[in-house]
Amino acid sequence: MKLTKDLYKTSLGLFTDLYEVTMAYGYWKTGTTEKEAVFHLYFRNNPFHGGYVINCGLEYVIDYLENFKFEPSDLDYLRSLTGNDDKPLFEPAFLDYLQEMKFECDIDAIPEGTMVFPHEPLIRVKGPLFQCQLIETPLLNIINFQSLIATKAARLTLAAKGDPILEFGMRRAQGIDGALAASRAAYIGGCDATSNILAGKLFDIPVKGTHAHSWVMSFEDEAESFRAYAKAMPNNCIFLVDTFNTLEGVKKAIQVGKELEKEGYQMAGIRLDSGDLAYLSIEARKLLDAAGLKYAKIVASNDLDEYLIASLKDQQDAKIDIWGVGTKLASSYDQPALGGVYKIAAIKDNHDHWEYKIKLSEQKIKISNPGVQQVRRFYQGDQSMADMIYNQEEALKNNHLIIDPMDDTRKKRIASNTPYKDLLVPIFRKGKRIYESPKIATIRDKTQQELQSFHRSIKRFANPHSYPVGLESRLHELKKSLILKLREG
Numbered sequence: 001m002k003l004t005k006d007l008y009k010t011s012l013g014l015f016t017d018l019y020e021v022t023m024a025y026g027y028w029k030t031g032t033t034e035k036e037a038v039f040h041l042y043f044r045n046n047p048f049h050g051g052y053v054i055n056c057g058l059e060y061v062i063d064y065l066e067n068f069k070f071e072p073s074d075l076d077y078l079r080s081l082t083g084n085d086d087k088p089l090f091e092p093a094f095l096d097y098l099q100e101m102k103f104e105c106d107i108d109a110i111p112e113g114t115m116v117f118p119h120e121p122l123i124r125v126k127g128p129l130f131q132c133q134l135i136e137t138p139l140l141n142i143i144n145f146q147s148l149i150a151t152k153a154a155r156l157t158l159a160a161k162g163d164p165i166l167e168f169g170m171r172r173a174q175g176i177d178g179a180l181a182a183s184r185a186a187y188i189g190g191c192d193a194t195s196n197i198l199a200g201k202l203f204d205i206p207v208k209g210t211h212a213h214s215w216v217m218s219f220e221d222e223a224e225s226f227r228a229y230a231k232a233m234p235n236n237c238i239f240l241v242d243t244f245n246t247l248e249g250v251k252k253a254i255q256v257g258k259e260l261e262k263e264g265y266q267m268a269g270i271r272l273d274s275g276d277l278a279y280l281s282i283e284a285r286k287l288l289d290a291a292g293l294k295y296a297k298i299v300a301s302n303d304l305d306e307y308l309i310a311s312l313k314d315q316q317d318a319k320i321d322i323w324g325v326g327t328k329l330a331s332s333y334d335q336p337a338l339g340g341v342y343k344i345a346a347i348k349d350n351h352d353h354w355e356y357k358i359k360l361s362e363q364k365i366k367i368s369n370p371g372v373q374q375v376r377r378f379y380q381g382d383q384s385m386a387d388m389i390y391n392q393e394e395a396l397k398n399n400h401l402i403i404d405p406m407d408d409t410r411k412k413r414i415a416s417n418t419p420y421k422d423l424l425v426p427i428f429r430k431g432k433r434i435y436e437s438p439k440i441a442t443i444r445d446k447t448q449q450e451l452q453s454f455h456r457s458i459k460r461f462a463n464p465h466s467y468p469v470g471l472e473s474r475l476h477e478l479k480k481s482l483i484l485k486l487r488e489g
């Protein structure tokens, strides 16, 4: 069976919505397939009532695009599709065109692990109109999910204040690919390891685990079950102590821990999976310490999320060292989707000039931004200060004025000598990959550095401060003039 990364390395040409292919067909019929266009992938609202998103999924996108083609069997399938008159949906010559297609787009994207905000293009796609169109859905599928999970994981790590978090979500995740992608994104967001060993192998993520209640229940006696586990793997013992009575279970784990010491081993710890985790961790710690097992760690699990972890950390004397988090993380329990969208922002006219495009809406947040966009992040010392979305095709003024796309009375001036970084970097040029994804551990480190470089008010869970992101004044004017023109028209 081919899975995720391997699967993406073969053809996923049909992994898109039908309407992308019918539009591509329409472009072909009207002779506009090769017209140059620019699309941006962005989201409009932060998830979890939070103040940011951790950008994640680019390596999957790269894999997908490097292998973007239609195999003969894909074309056979398209050939079999019919319209409401039972005649073929697509002319054979179009299918030949798809077969010959070579990916030729320029892709610029914000690297994984970067903190990003509403309205900012995470990916910019420039190239033949029909190719830009065909890749819309897979790009959204990949980025929306992985960014959501990486953000959730980052929130967990902030709540845990540096304690390790183990991702245990596979059993509750959305299918095979959902679980694999969630493990990858959770690691990038800051988790320390996953229980999903295929994710460990595919993505080079540390794997860790304890044992289940079934292990204990398969023995007559709890102490005997711990002893048997210790005998099988003396170097990997975290005993799950709550099958019958937690504190009695701790005492039995201690007994076996002492026996392990005599064999020259140390038990790694115990896991609490029910009851009052604060109270039980305090009592368990006392018992472990009194027995001289100060080194034994206490792992807690049971429907944990960032709010419960923060609450347990606030219960000052709770003695939990490691957090096991499954369902609420891998399924993104409290927000099932990031609403990322992919919108056309410019198209070349017959004179090789950009014609800028926007989508109107009664809802201001849904009016798209025009231009060939780039994001510039400004810094004050090591702290991020504001982000400016600008049109790369226009010369910038020296003193930047950025304007909130949601409220044009909110403006911020940025001095000309302010240090900055442009966030979108070149990934593909004319369909050739020119970017090497960092190792996953490097991406994970980047997430932590990014979290450090933003003020804590942006990261708090309750009513976070909104980080300033604005349209550069000329882009703002361009958008305004396009809105007026369309409304008047």
Ligand SMILES: Nc1ncnc2c1ncn2[C@@H]1O[C@H](COP(=O)(O)OP(=O)(O)OP(=O)(O)O)[C@@H](O)[C@H]1O
Residues within 6 Å of the ligand: 273, 274, 275, 276, 277, 278, 279, 301, 302, 303, 304, 308, 311, 312, 315
């Ligand atoms: N001290 C605490 N403060 C806040 N929440 C806690 C605390 N201890 C446990 N919880 C959380 O309360 C929720 C319910 O815990 P509860 O004691 O009902 O577990 P449980 O239902 O007994 O466990 P199980 O049914 O798996 O045996 C869980 O999400 C758990 O993580």
Ligand SMILES: O=P(O)(O)OC[C@H]1O[C@H](OP(=O)(O)OP(=O)(O)O)[C@H](O)[C@@H]1O
Residues within 6 Å of the ligand: 168, 169, 171, 172, 212, 273, 301, 302, 303, 304, 324, 325, 326, 327, 328
């Ligand atoms: O609670 P989560 O954050 O999802 O973490 C994973 C859970 O999976 C296991 O439970 P199991 O499947 O045995 O069921 P349980 O919920 O009854 O403990 C484990 O004991 C954790 O409780």
Ligand SMILES: O=C(O)c1cccnc1
Residues within 6 Å of the ligand: 168, 169, 195, 208, 209, 210, 211, 271, 301, 324, 326
């Ligand atoms: O290793 C564990 O303790 C584990 C793994 C998956 C789910 N719950 C717990």
